[in-house]
Amino acid sequence: DGGITQSPKYLFRKEGQNVTLSCEQNLNHDAMYWYRQDPGQGLRLIYYSQIVNDFQKGDIAEGYSVSREKKESFPLTVTSAQKNPTAFYLCASTPGRGNYGYTFGSGTRLTVV
Amino acid sequence: QKEVEQNSGPLSVPEGAIASLNCTYSDRGSQSFFWYRQYSGKSPELIMFIYSNGDKEDGRFTAQLNKASQYVSLLIRDSQPSDSATYLCANRGAGGTSYGKLTFGQGTILTVHP
Numbered sequence: 001d002g003g004i005t006q007s008p009k010y011l012f013r014k015e016g017q018n019v020t021l022s023c024e025q026n027l028n029h030d031a032m033y034w035y036r037q038d039p040g041q042g043l044r045l046i047y048y049s050q051i052v053n054d055f056q057k058g059d060i061a062e063g064y065s066v067s068r069e070k071k072e073s074f075p076l077t078v079t080s081a082q083k084n085p086t087a088f089y090l091c092a093s094t095p096g097r098g099n100y101g102y103t104f105g106s107g108t109r110l111t112v113v
Numbered sequence: 114q115k116e117v118e119q120n121s122g123p124l125s126v127p128e129g130a131i132a133s134l135n136c137t138y139s140d141r142g143s144q145s146f147f148w149y150r151q152y153s154g155k156s157p158e159l160i161m162f163i164y165s166n167g168d169k170e171d172g173r174f175t176a177q178l179n180k181a182s183q184y185v186s187l188l189i190r191d192s193q194p195s196d197s198a199t200y201l202c203a204n205r206g207a208g209g210t211s212y213g214k215l216t217f218g219q220g221t222i223l224t225v226h227p
Contacts, residue, residue, distance in 0.1 A: 042217040098213070101147050104157055
């Protein structure tokens with residue numbers, strides 16, 4: 001079955017540590033997105049990518065980095081510069097241009113310890 | 114002004130009643146609108162989308178869009194306890210640079226009590 005796989009489901013980060021969240025899709029979608037969700041809040045866009053080897057900053061990109069070396073993969077690195085990284089991270093994809101909704105992964109819950 | 118704003122919750126309705134969720138948006142060029150349901154600790158799932166003015170019905174769900182008033186709503190008829198969740202409104206803006214990017218509201222928590 002096609003879908004988006006995020007891993008790990010839970011992740012713990014120590015102060016000053018970089019961590020990478022994985023997002024893989026087998027839907028042949030062109031566009032991929034990373035959102036952050038804090039308790040009681042909606043989704044805020046971190047980064048998005050329309051095609052391989054290209055990506056754009058979203059509304060809250062500071063302290064995060066991404067890469068898009070393959071169409072299927074869009075990993076997110078939470079760097080030590082992100083001072084408040086504890087949140088629920090969601091990866092999503094769409095076929096591309098047009099009136100499509102998102103397909104979401106199951107999310108990664110990141111906690112700073 | 115937030116780009117997408119939802120009626121503040123939480124909203125509590127009795128089982129069998131109609132739940133009404135509302136959303137306003139600021140981008141007049143928005144082309145499409147989506148309603149997602151999110152259970153606690155889970156990722157959002159798409160339940161309705163609407164592009165044209167008027168009503169769109171799917172089972173117990175009806176989405177209503179009024180572009181002149183920049184308003185979109187979701188009605189849930191015969192509400193069930195299993196409908197208890199956070200409902201997220203989202204829109205896709207106009208223009209080529211948006212490339213499918215959705216902007217989400219802050220969500221409305223719905224509780225359906227027996």
